[in-house]
Amino acid sequence: MTTEPAISGAQAVLGNIENLVPLTSGQYTMGSLILMVSYGAHFAFILYFIMSSFQLAPRYRIVPIMSAIVMASAGLSLMREFNLWEASYAFTGGMYQPMAEGETFSNAFRYGNWTITVPILLTQLPIAFALSRPELHKRALRMIIPGVLMIWTGLYGQFGETGDFTRLNIWGVISTVFFVWLIIEVRGVITSAIANSPPQLAVWPKNLWYYFLATWGIYPIAYALPQLGFTGDIVVVRQLLFSIADISTKLLYGVILSRYVLRRSALEGYVPAAEALETSPLGSKVASARGD
Numbered sequence: 001m002t003t004e005p006a007i008s009g010a011q012a013v014l015g016n017i018e019n020l021v022p023l024t025s026g027q028y029t030m031g032s033l034i035l036m037v038s039y040g041a042h043f044a045f046i047l048y049f050i051m052s053s054f055q056l057a058p059r060y061r062i063v064p065i066m067s068a069i070v071m072a073s074a075g076l077s078l079m080r081e082f083n084l085w086e087a088s089y090a091f092t093g094g095m096y097q098p099m100a101e102g103e104t105f106s107n108a109f110r111y112g113n114w115t116i117t118v119p120i121l122l123t124q125l126p127i128a129f130a131l132s133r134p135e136l137h138k139r140a141l142r143m144i145i146p147g148v149l150m151i152w153t154g155l156y157g158q159f160g161e162t163g164d165f166t167r168l169n170i171w172g173v174i175s176t177v178f179f180v181w182l183i184i185e186v187r188g189v190i191t192s193a194i195a196n197s198p199p200q201l202a203v204w205p206k207n208l209w210y211y212f213l214a215t216w217g218i219y220p221i222a223y224a225l226p227q228l229g230f231t232g233d234i235v236v237v238r239q240l241l242f243s244i245a246d247i248s249t250k251l252l253y254g255v256i257l258s259r260y261v262l263r264r265s266a267l268e269g270y271v272p273a274a275e276a277l278e279t280s281p282l283g284s285k286v287a288s289a290r291g292d
């Protein structure tokens with residue numbers, strides 16, 4: 001007796017569930033909108049990060065510059081996802097049908113992009129928290145290695161989301177092992193950062209730790225989501241989760257680090273930073289310390 005496989009071989013080669021599910025016009029438009037807002041936000045913030053670097057003490061200027069690079073790189077990748085989304089569906093029979101003209105949608109480009117952005121995001125941490133140079137190099141490398149292995153194993157696994165989920169789950173677990181290793185390394189950096197921080201600012205690395213866990217933790221949820229069903233809602237919710245994660249881990253994270261290094265620049269006596277903060281209690285404290 002043979003049992004019918006739940007998923008056909010043809011389906012399994014399609015990579016991502018986007019290629020299997022017809023969308024209502026509402027779902028299709030939401031998907032377009034989510035991707036468009038994401039790339040638009042990333043591109044717009046290039047300017048914010050470049051301009052904010054001018055207010056910082058020289059040693060910290062690289063922090064928002066790195067965010068600007070991440071914005072450009074992620075913006076291009078998300079624009080590619082948006083264009084692919086638009087090309088992959090055709091409106092026929094009252095629904096948006098996938099694989100229009102043989103074009104398939106893929107989330108794999110995201111993982112390629114993370115290979116660039118994740119090492120930059122991780123390296124920003126020890127620079128912003130002013131770890132000593134040899135420690136910075138050592139710590140950055142120790143975060144980048146599990147970070148990249150996490151992404152590449154996840155990239156391989158995500159092609160299994162249209163199959164029977166064996167590949168998705170096995171490589172998802174392997175990737176999670178690297179994620180746990182990465183989390184341990186990040187905790188090490190945060191601990192040094194707390195020890196190394198001016199007392200007024202020690203709460204920043206403490207809070208950033210929880211922010212890191214909450215926002216990076218969204219990606220594995222998005223990865224696992226197709227297991228809840230091949231439906232239009234799942235397709236849209238997954239793009240939404242990716243988008244929330246992208247804006248939080250790159251854009252808002254960059255804003256937080258830029259504000260932290262602005263305060264730190266002011267406390268270290270850099271006048272333009274103190275002036276930029278003049279209206280806040282910290283700014284006036286620095287100003288009065290200077291005798292203004």
Ligand code: RET
Nearest residue numbers: 117154172175176179216219220223249
């Ligand atoms: C994967 C595969 C499933 C298991 C885990 C994953 C974690 C991914 C993460 C990605 C972070 C990406 C960022 C990108 C910024 O540009 C690969 C989805 C744990 C944490 C921060």
